[in-house]
Amino acid sequence: MDDERAVAPRVLDNKRDASKYRVLVEIAARQPAVSQGEIADVLGVTSQAVSDYVRELVDRGYVEKRGRGRYEVTKEGVDWLITRTDALSEFVSRVSEDVLGSVDVDAAIAADPISEGDAVRLTMRDGVLHAIGDRRGGGAPAGTDAPTESDAPTESDAPATAVAVTDGAAGEAVGVTEFEGVVEYDPGVVTVIPVPVVTEGEPPSVDVVTDRVDESGFVAIAGTEAYALATRAGIRPEIRFGTVDAVPQAALRGLDVLLLVSSDELSRHTTQLRESGVRYEVHDPVGDSA
Known part of the structure; x- marks a missing residue:
């Protein structure tokens, strides 16, 4: 374990080892036709520096030269990459869990x-x-x-x-x-009232909406027709924009939401509610007002 933990700092602290690691990764990604100029552009170093790193990798047996501009990573090179990559992964995981996790605010x-x-x-x-x-x-x-x-x-x-x-x-x-521990609370329920678009018929009575406002307390509107209905009912919605994402988030935080949505926007909202695992009920405004 101590040997494995020591590998990551060796790659990170030694600039030459870190650059050599990155060059070998680029060769593995581009082989067999390898442009040292392209690698230099990616790494932000000179072509001469890349040439030096490639020569060292060949000398160490990590890369085999097949011809002009043609290179392949050897089994030894793959093993070297895997060892360093595994060590870096463990190092990053340790930093995320032990260091960043402990100071998360x-x-x-x-x-x-x-x-x-x-x-x-x-x-x-x-x-x-x-x-x-x-x-x-x-x-x-x-x-x-x-x-x-x-x-x-x-x-x-x-x-x-x-x-x-x-x-x-x-x-x-x-x-x-x-x-x-875990903050426990019950997710909210979304009550959806579709509002017909102007080409499909008359909007529902404002009573259909006002009777349900007190039950939910938190109102969202989507679409011009829904906005017009809310305005006539004297309702000031908490959410007017980005409702496809905002309404599920509000429900997942424990809020019951009344969603007034123009009928042409209905399917987008219900699809997102289903995918987010949020309970919702769609009420027919015509049936409710009858």
Whole structure:
């Protein structure tokens, strides 16, 4: 294991080894007809430098010269590439998991005043990650609500936790890291109301829409006809653009969404909802208003 771990720094720290590795990769990709000038352009070095690297690779038995401008990577060269590539892959994986993973910072809304270093519990509210400080010690800070039973963690809840890396008053964004557990919440349901395009008939009654707004609370509109219906109903939608992607994302974050969509846009939206694994219900506006 120690020998394998030592290989990656040797390729990364030694510029000549790193360049030789890249040249061998380019030869393997282009063989048997190899243009040293093209390799030089790709690597950003001179043709003379590439020629020197190729000569060294031939001398080491990693590359065999077949004629003018014709080269092939030998079995020894392939083995050398595989060894270095595997070591680099392990090195990158170790950096990603052990180094970058440990410093990954996300943002959350402080549910109450939070100080750097505080242990917090994470929950999803209105589709946004919230951080709840541990207020069980000395009671709730001034100006905040007292903790409730729903806030208190239980063994069965196995709440998601993190550590705050910035200070924040209630309602402010704070940085959190060292995540443990899973933030559990129920995905939302999308209620879809198709609105006929102007060439297909009259729009549904505004009552069909207003009766459902309170049930969902979060409204999205797609298409001019849907916009006109929402305007007549006095509805201010949360999403007006990019609804094909935005509506599934909102539902996956736990929001129930009412989607008013012009009929010519319906299939694109329902297809994306299905592919995203989002529950949705399509309501016939004519049937609902009858």
